[in-house]
Amino acid sequence: MNIGNRLSSVALALLFLFSIGCKRDNVDPVAPANDTSLSNINSWVYEVMKDAYFWSSSLPAQNTLNANANPSDYFEKLIYKRSTVDRYSGITDDVAALQKEFKGISKIFGIQYQIAAPDQNSSNVGLYLSYVVKGSPAEAAGLKRGDIITKVDGQALTNGNYATLLRNNDTHSFTLGTLEGTMLTSDDNKTYSITKAEVSENPVGFSKIIDKSKYGKKIGYVVYTQFVPGTDSSPKAYDDQLRKVFGEFKAQGVNELVLDLRFNGGGYISSAETLASLIGKNISTSKVFYKEQWNENYTAMMKKQKGANALDHNFLAEANNIGSQLERVFVLTSQGTASASELVINGLKPYMSVITIGDHTNGKNLFGTLIDDDQKRWNWGMYVMLGQTANANNESDYGTTNGIAANYKVDDTVIPYRSFGDDNETLFSKVLNVMDVPVSPNARLGATASVKPLSSEFLKDNLQTGEKRMIMEF
Structure with a gap:
């Protein structure tokens, strides 16, 4: 699968026949059903982008482009300010596979990790497991948050070989080890052969109520890993x-x-x-969670047909909303926190204090969808940015590489990683500090070390960064 050599993401199919009837005339180029020439594929790409792309008015003239270019190269010519603005739109030659990924189904080992060296002068590196996907082969093998992978396929990881060792193989042997000071030590008795399998990832990775009644606190803690409502067989399960x-x-x-x-x-x-409707304080179905902005044509069309508030989206009525019990919400963030996650943070801010702890977020205020050819002439599909979101106060100023700044910047590099909700876990410890809740004496565990990451984000499986998704579903 090729996604324009970009780490892109998102959604089901936009057929350009929205429920409000806002299809432009002659969107799809006329071509014989069996004609899959590059020129026809690229013509389809251009017409889709001209119709729906948020920056459609900035597209180059079609006659200035090479109609017979590879569609991935052709698509890149259409992207608006790739490095700074539209970092997310992409194209794939296997749209069915990408659709499965957007539903949280993918072929994985199931490990997420920080790849890091014990210190700046060390050539040895380890994979410090930050999360193991529920129901994955890695979990079945017994791997867990806090483990350290020191060898892959019998070879010690170094900053010179890890990229080669973690190549796109479907089976690897992983050897665990320990970090003492700046020394990584392998335990060959803890070697696991793991093969990727197709997993439908449950996004509710962990939840717990942490009782700090002595200090007037009862803390709900939930790890939520992706915004996916359910499975094909149970669409609302998650x-x-x-x-x-x-x-x-x-x-x-x-x-x-x-x-x-x-x-x-x-x-x-x-x-x-x-999620936002379960958290928000003093919210109702008459209060705005977020607002959309599309390109000029669609914005005008929607407002004409549905009125001035056509692009406003209100909170849902959720019986289990706990907003009346809260004054604030603490959100733990990283540079991989993106898209729908940032939408929740931004959308709650007009209604309650949202305190972010960790690193700045990714900076994606854009929403998109995956568009395939409704005539099924080819397997190409595009993840196209359709617009951007703002909160009830019309705030949407985080769509840069700096994202949403953390209120409390905390480096998540202290090893070993503690269990979620542990008083000594780096980010949760900061939460307790802000709450004026002391760390429990029995939580003061052994020696720790701060490692030097080789990546700004947590990685997964074969050195992949997480997809950045805000999926508009039609």
């Missing part, structure tokens, strides 16, 4: 699990909330609406 978690928080009188989005690159807007 959203309903999220509702169940918040129902327990509500019943148990939770009065502080920690939303861990460190590993969440986004997903479907519909699930972002669900």
